[in-house]
Amino acid sequence: MATYPHGNSRLRALAAGLSGSWRMSRSNFELWANLLVIVAAAGFMLWRGTGFAISLGTFVAIWAILAVSLNLLVGYTGLLSVGHVGFFGIGAYTMAILTSNPAYEQLRTEALPIFAWPFFAVLPICMAMAGLVAIAIGVVFNRFRDDIFVLVSFGFAVIAFNVFLNWEGLTRGAFGIHQIARPAIGPWVFDDEVEFLLLVVFFLGLVVLACWFIVTSSFGRVLAAIREDEEAIAVFGYRVVHYKLAIWVISAMMAGLAGGLFASYTTFIDPNSFILLESILLVSIVIMGGLSSIWGSILGAMAFVLLEEGMRFVPFLPTEFIGQARQVVLGLLLVLLMLFRPQGLVGRYKL
Amino acid sequence: MTAEIAPAGGGFILETREVSKHFGAVKAVDRLSISIPRGGMTSIVGPNGSGKSTLINLLSGTLPLDGGMVIIDGVGLKIVKAYETPAHGITRTFQDVRLFDQMSVWDNLMVVLTDRRLFPALKERAKPAYKRRAREILESVGMWEKRRSLAMDLSYGQRKLLEIGRVMALDVSIYLFDEPFAGLFPKMLERVKGILKDIRGRGHTIIFISHNMDIVRELSDRIFVLDSGTLLAHGEVEEVLRSPDVIEAYLGA
Numbered sequence: 001m002a003t004y005p006h007g008n009s010r011l012r013a014l015a016a017g018l019s020g021s022w023r024m025s026r027s028n029f030e031l032w033a034n035l036l037v038i039v040a041a042a043g044f045m046l047w048r049g050t051g052f053a054i055s056l057g058t059f060v061a062i063w064a065i066l067a068v069s070l071n072l073l074v075g076y077t078g079l080l081s082v083g084h085v086g087f088f089g090i091g092a093y094t095m096a097i098l099t100s101n102p103a104y105e106q107l108r109t110e111a112l113p114i115f116a117w118p119f120f121a122v123l124p125i126c127m128a129m130a131g132l133v134a135i136a137i138g139v140v141f142n143r144f145r146d147d148i149f150v151l152v153s154f155g156f157a158v159i160a161f162n163v164f165l166n167w168e169g170l171t172r173g174a175f176g177i178h179q180i181a182r183p184a185i186g187p188w189v190f191d192d193e194v195e196f197l198l199l200v201v202f203f204l205g206l207v208v209l210a211c212w213f214i215v216t217s218s219f220g221r222v223l224a225a226i227r228e229d230e231e232a233i234a235v236f237g238y239r240v241v242h243y244k245l246a247i248w249v250i251s252a253m254m255a256g257l258a259g260g261l262f263a264s265y266t267t268f269i270d271p272n273s274f275i276l277l278e279s280i281l282l283v284s285i286v287i288m289g290g291l292s293s294i295w296g297s298i299l300g301a302m303a304f305v306l307l308e309e310g311m312r313f314v315p316f317l318p319t320e321f322i323g324q325a326r327q328v329v330l331g332l333l334l335v336l337l338m339l340f341r342p343q344g345l346v347g348r349y350k351l
Numbered sequence: 352m353t354a355e356i357a358p359a360g361g362g363f364i365l366e367t368r369e370v371s372k373h374f375g376a377v378k379a380v381d382r383l384s385i386s387i388p389r390g391g392m393t394s395i396v397g398p399n400g401s402g403k404s405t406l407i408n409l410l411s412g413t414l415p416l417d418g419g420m421v422i423i424d425g426v427g428l429k430i431v432k433a434y435e436t437p438a439h440g441i442t443r444t445f446q447d448v449r450l451f452d453q454m455s456v457w458d459n460l461m462v463v464l465t466d467r468r469l470f471p472a473l474k475e476r477a478k479p480a481y482k483r484r485a486r487e488i489l490e491s492v493g494m495w496e497k498r499r500s501l502a503m504d505l506s507y508g509q510r511k512l513l514e515i516g517r518v519m520a521l522d523v524s525i526y527l528f529d530e531p532f533a534g535l536f537p538k539m540l541e542r543v544k545g546i547l548k549d550i551r552g553r554g555h556t557i558i559f560i561s562h563n564m565d566i567v568r569e570l571s572d573r574i575f576v577l578d579s580g581t582l583l584a585h586g587e588v589e590e591v592l593r594s595p596d597v598i599e600a601y602l603g604a
Contacts, residue, residue, distance in 0.1 A: 218465035219472040221454075225462045228451035235411055236463040236521065237437035246469055349453050 091259020290347020
């Protein structure tokens with residue numbers, strides 16, 4: 001958090017809100033980190049061609065929404081949650097079930113209930129569902145902090161995955177849900193990849209704006225104080241549990257939004273997209289990009305997707321090892337980063 | 352809610368009735384009843400482990416009471432909630448100066464000056480009135496030049512000053528200071544003394560813990576001596592410090 005006593009420069013405050021700190025952005029490391037990731041991403045996209053670039057961009061944007069929203073918890077409030085994927089999954093399944101395709105369902109013996117609601121009507125419901133679940137579990141989770149909080153959020157991720165896997169009447173279990181509808185306004189269907197990319201980027205923009213609004217407000221400053229010393233800020237008349245619950249629900253709703261977009265984009269989801277590992281990767285993105293930095297989370301998402309997709313093209317790597325090799329490289333990178341730059345690529349705060 | 356109107360306070364702004372706090376078998380504060388009159392400075396002294404800090408933690412809701420009742424300005428509380436203490440008129444500093452380390456000096460102050468309600472706080476950016484107040488306080492504790500530094504980069508004395516500044520931002524009737532004079536070099540000590548006198552001069556009640564008997568003699572209007580979580584003696588400073596019990600238990604001479 002940074003506030004400027006001489007609020008004379010709105011631009012400076014804007015930059016500070018987006019990058020966590022104005023002062024740190026002068027550092028060379030940040031400049032090089034930014035350049036490296038952006039140039040690598042641009043080069044990679046040029047090399048692989050337009051179609052690839054568009055799908056890559058869409059994934060980056062979805063991961064970025066997740067990372068930015070998780071940063072509200074981990075970076076700005078100090079709640080290290082590894083349960084974020086649960087809200088992502090709730091959003092995705094809400095989208096998949098409520099937009100269910102009648103033509104496809106009628107052909108099946110164990111069909112899902114047919115709602116066939118339009119995408120834009122369901123998207124707010126994805127957020128609401130994630131938000132409702134967040135309220136319910138947040139009331140309990142609020143009792144915990146620090147390492148115990150990590151453990152209970154871990155528990156939530158495991159429970160959410162098992163619900164997705166085993167509530168077959170609703171989620172069709174391991175079989176997954178196919179032919180999820182693409183967004184449409186009347187006759188205009190977003191079936192073109194570019195249109196979808198623009199849609200996702202639009203929502204990313206909204207999420208970034210919302211986060212910026214939150215973290216630069218007095219409310220955001222209290223969140224930072226909670227991160228620094230929960231007991232001390234309580235003495236000054238702040239009801240810490242309310243603040244933590246509020247940001248937990250806001251963050252979950254953003255993850256639900258990302259889930260809805262993800263389901264519609266891939267048109268197919270199964271529980272494997274919502275395993276605990278995804279949550280861990282997400283936390284890694286946030287820490288790698290930089291805590292308390294909105295731009296850091298976007299940069300982290302770019303670096304992550306780039307790394308993940310880029311590994312596909314390493315020439316001497318056997319295909320069957322690619323999946324594991326990605327995780328090894330990412331893990332290694334994270335260890336190096338924590339050793340030599342614990343505040344992440346563009347961040348300023350340490351966990 | 353546990354608030355209830357207690358029997359006539361008799362001019363006391365802060366009272367404890369049989370207040371207890373146990374840590375396992377250790378009775379940190381043991382059925383302690385004290386009454387502190389309105390205004391002036393009250394010092395709490397006692398050997399290490401006599402329950403002074405625990406008492407402050409109980410009064411500010413940082414630790415839950417195991418038994419007894421705290422009466423703040425006529426309002427009896429069996430459960431003291433930390434977030435309600437400013438509304439009752441109490442604020443405090445911590446023995447191990449607890450600032451918001453990875454926030455700027457400015458933010459450390461602004462964070463206690465803002466709206467306590469969620470939604471107004473979400474809409475609120477730095478209000479001119481709050482900024483003026485923050486500047487006033489920073490200047491009065493001599494930290495204005497340091498406003499952009501992170502709290503973690505300050506020296507110990509500066510951290511103490513900032514913490515005292517932070518409680519000054521709250522307009523309450525009772526200020527609890529947990530060892531405000533410990534570890535300060537003479538110039539800084541005079542400064543902190545000045546600030547405390549200033550707060551007293553504005554009619555607030557100050558309660559502080561100190562091991563420095565010279566300062567206790569100089570500043571306090573009355574003194575409470577704790578030993579093993581119980582009240583050993585209280586009253587006028589010179590009188591109490593001359594009493595044989597106190598000399599034996601605390602001064603050891």
